[in-house]
Amino acid sequence: MDVLTVLNLGDFAQAFSKMGMFPVFDLAYYIVSILYLKYEPGSVEVSRRSPVASWLCAMLYCFGSYFLADIMLGSSPIDYFQYNSHILLASAVWYLVFYCPLNLFYKCVVFLPVKLCLVAMKEVVRTRKIVAGVHHAHHAYHHGFFIMVIVGYVKGSGVALMSNFEQLLRGVWRPETNEILNMSFPTKASLYGAILFTMQEVQWLPVSKSHLILVFTLFMATSKVVMTARHSHGS
Amino acid sequence: MDVLTVLNLGDFAQAFSKMGMFPVFDLAYYIVSILYLKYEPGSVEVSRRSPVASWLCAMLYCFGSYFLADIMLGSSPIDYFQYNSHILLASAVWYLVFYCPLNLFYKCVVFLPVKLCLVAMKEVVRTRKIVAGVHHAHHAYHHGFFIMVIVGYVKGSGVALMSNFEQLLRGVWRPETNEILNMSFPTKASLYGAILFTMQEVQWLPVSKSHLILVFTLFMATSKVVMTARHSHGS
Amino acid sequence: MDVLTVLNLGDFAQAFSKMGMFPVFDLAYYIVSILYLKYEPGSVEVSRRSPVASWLCAMLYCFGSYFLADIMLGSSPIDYFQYNSHILLASAVWYLVFYCPLNLFYKCVVFLPVKLCLVAMKEVVRTRKIVAGVHHAHHAYHHGFFIMVIVGYVKGSGVALMSNFEQLLRGVWRPETNEILNMSFPTKASLYGAILFTMQEVQWLPVSKSHLILVFTLFMATSKVVMTARHSHGS
Ligand SMILES: [Mg+2]
Ligand SMILES: [Mg+2]
Ligand SMILES: [Mg+2]
Numbered sequence: 001m002d003v004l005t006v007l008n009l010g011d012f013a014q015a016f017s018k019m020g021m022f023p024v025f026d027l028a029y030y031i032v033s034i035l036y037l038k039y040e041p042g043s044v045e046v047s048r049r050s051p052v053a054s055w056l057c058a059m060l061y062c063f064g065s066y067f068l069a070d071i072m073l074g075s076s077p078i079d080y081f082q083y084n085s086h087i088l089l090a091s092a093v094w095y096l097v098f099y100c101p102l103n104l105f106y107k108c109v110v111f112l113p114v115k116l117c118l119v120a121m122k123e124v125v126r127t128r129k130i131v132a133g134v135h136h137a138h139h140a141y142h143h144g145f146f147i148m149v150i151v152g153y154v155k156g157s158g159v160a161l162m163s164n165f166e167q168l169l170r171g172v173w174r175p176e177t178n179e180i181l182n183m184s185f186p187t188k189a190s191l192y193g194a195i196l197f198t199m200q201e202v203q204w205l206p207v208s209k210s211h212l213i214l215v216f217t218l219f220m221a222t223s224k225v226v227m228t229a230r231h232s233h234g235s
Numbered sequence: 236m237d238v239l240t241v242l243n244l245g246d247f248a249q250a251f252s253k254m255g256m257f258p259v260f261d262l263a264y265y266i267v268s269i270l271y272l273k274y275e276p277g278s279v280e281v282s283r284r285s286p287v288a289s290w291l292c293a294m295l296y297c298f299g300s301y302f303l304a305d306i307m308l309g310s311s312p313i314d315y316f317q318y319n320s321h322i323l324l325a326s327a328v329w330y331l332v333f334y335c336p337l338n339l340f341y342k343c344v345v346f347l348p349v350k351l352c353l354v355a356m357k358e359v360v361r362t363r364k365i366v367a368g369v370h371h372a373h374h375a376y377h378h379g380f381f382i383m384v385i386v387g388y389v390k391g392s393g394v395a396l397m398s399n400f401e402q403l404l405r406g407v408w409r410p411e412t413n414e415i416l417n418m419s420f421p422t423k424a425s426l427y428g429a430i431l432f433t434m435q436e437v438q439w440l441p442v443s444k445s446h447l448i449l450v451f452t453l454f455m456a457t458s459k460v461v462m463t464a465r466h467s468h469g470s
Numbered sequence: 471m472d473v474l475t476v477l478n479l480g481d482f483a484q485a486f487s488k489m490g491m492f493p494v495f496d497l498a499y500y501i502v503s504i505l506y507l508k509y510e511p512g513s514v515e516v517s518r519r520s521p522v523a524s525w526l527c528a529m530l531y532c533f534g535s536y537f538l539a540d541i542m543l544g545s546s547p548i549d550y551f552q553y554n555s556h557i558l559l560a561s562a563v564w565y566l567v568f569y570c571p572l573n574l575f576y577k578c579v580v581f582l583p584v585k586l587c588l589v590a591m592k593e594v595v596r597t598r599k600i601v602a603g604v605h606h607a608h609h610a611y612h613h614g615f616f617i618m619v620i621v622g623y624v625k626g627s628g629v630a631l632m633s634n635f636e637q638l639l640r641g642v643w644r645p646e647t648n649e650i651l652n653m654s655f656p657t658k659a660s661l662y663g664a665i666l667f668t669m670q671e672v673q674w675l676p677v678s679k680s681h682l683i684l685v686f687t688l689f690m691a692t693s694k695v696v697m698t699a700r701h702s703h704g705s
Contacts, residue, residue: 052418078382182520288651
């Protein structure tokens with residue numbers, strides 16, 4: 001009976017770590033990310049004044065982690081734009097969040113039960129991104145422990161790490177602070193996550209990757225759901 | 236008779252789209268670009284105080300589109316500096332515009348008939364750059380429609396898209412605006428051009444590339460000549 | 471007797487130009503670089519408030535020249551992070567400079583005779599970096615004279631060329647100046663050095679590389695030692 005439970009948990013962790021993210025989880029990621037963009041002061045005015053700037057910011061919010069990781073590994077920063085379906089899906093979300101008549105879409109997704117569900121799903125994607133980033137860096141630099149941590153970190157933190165420049169695109173400049181000087185919860189957690197997954201990748205942790213994914217996802221999702229329910233959030 | 240006209244137009248468009256740009260048209264491009272740099276407030280003082288900074292800005296004005304496109308496609312940003320003859324020609328223009336005794340060179344090229352001619356020639360080069368950018372991106376990402384548009388766009392817009400950082404090099408910082416938030420005519424036209432040439436490249440437009448080049452060049456040249464004659468300009 | 475001296479000088483220059491930099495000379499480079507970081511106003515507060523930001527700045531001070539050169543040549547900007555022993559050594563120096571009890575380490579290394587010795591050793595490393603940068607660029611672009619000069623220049627100047635962005639990481643923003651607009655002595659000397667070594671690399675200078683390295687190192691070390699002894703310094 002006890003063995004059975006362990007087996008089932010292992011199977012579940014395995015299945016969970018292999019589950020496809022597109023389109024359902026990715027959609028949740030895009031919705032929550034673009035919501036956070038809409039919360040930024042002045043972003044609605046930008047969407048009226050310059051749709052191109054607003055769309056670019058939305059893409060940074062959705063795909064910033066890919067841009068940063070591709071820069072870090074010396075690839076084309078806009079490499080991810082080749083995935084037309086992801087870009088179109090995120091663009092549709094951007095359109096609905098900013099231009100939907102009566103603000104209907106926005107009102108639906110900020111309805112608390114819906115939002116908490118989306119926020120939890122976003123953390124599933126974030127964890128996967130960290131893992132993929134560490135794995136990608138490990139492939140490129142077999143003993144580059146620092147590179148693995150950095151790439152995992154930027155994959156988890158995404159647009160937050162380039163918030164100064166994302167704000168500049170919207171005409172806002174706040175040099176006195178940045179995400180590294182004042183880390184928010186998700187950025188800090190991404191750093192610890194990147195360190196953990198790097199240790200797992202180079203086999204310094206006696207734990208399987210699927211279990212670590214499951215535990216880290218649960219921790220992130222729970223934390224963010226609780227924080228969102230208490231009206232405090234970070235991207 | 237009618238068939239003959241069509242044939243001739245096709246031949247002309249073909250020849251026009253194959254015409255070499257170096258050195259005559261490129262020279263016109265460099266002259267007009269560095270003129271715009273000289274129009275920037277404070278740029279003459281910078282040329283006295285730090286020739287290296289002034290020269291770097293001039294290079295950004297002349298080759299910014301190549302730097303940006305190379306960054307976007309993950310190549311070396313200074314890849315274009317390998318073309319010594321282009322760099323030397325642009326450097327000679329920079330020297331003449333900023334340091335020619337009696338400001339003689341400047342006075343010659345801002346003489347309106349000369350300037351209008353140069354401005355028209357610059358648009359020939361711009362169109363070619365957009366086409367080359369879209370083609371290059373198509374080669375790297377066969378189905379990357381967004382990447383083709385972005386690369387064509389940055390090839391057409393050039394330094395305008397990095398004006399905040401070009402200004403920073405000269406000690407000027409204006410974060411409240413940027414070229415994406417407030418698009419000038421050439422930037423906007425480059426975006427539409429990049430979309431058109433991308434549609435042509437992936438064969439969604441029932442028109443030959445050489446015809447499209449001819450029509451787009453004529454449109455750009457006419458518009459910029461009229462705007463320059465009326466003393467309103469953008470890079 | 472005279473021939474012997476020449477032979478011996480040639481042998482010495484040869485041996486000097488092949489001497490390994492790691493770990494002794496690199497250590498001196500890290501110590502002096504991180505000392506300069508500690509001299510920056512506000513950097514001690516940053517080290518208390520956000521060790522991650524302080525560590526990143528220290529890495530930029532120690533390895534900024536590699537990051538810039540890798541960007542210039544289109545590689546991964548964090549490529550150098552694969553050298554774990556270098557990163558760990560620099561991190562240990564950063565830790566000792568900022569967090570050593572009683573500020574003991576700092577007090578030892580700023581003791582003038584020690585500091586002058588370290589400063590001289592730093593210039594040995596700087597010269598080698600310029601040479602390696604020019605050589606690396608020559609390998610990638612056989613006739614790219616401008617690229618060789620640029621890569622040698624950024625390898626010699628390092629973090630100084632990105633000081634605006636390094637300061638931004640610490641929450642400081644001074645757009646009215648930058649290292650290209652107001653070149654300090656080491657930056658200017660690196661530019662001339664890069665030009666000299668490029669001319670040597672493409673065989674326009676009738677002098678061997680090892681002799682040029684020896685002469686340039688002696689010039690740099692003497693200048694910086696004199697400047698440091700007179701309490702005026704630049705990175
Ligand atoms: Mg990639
Ligand atoms: Mg190229
Ligand atoms: Mg490298």
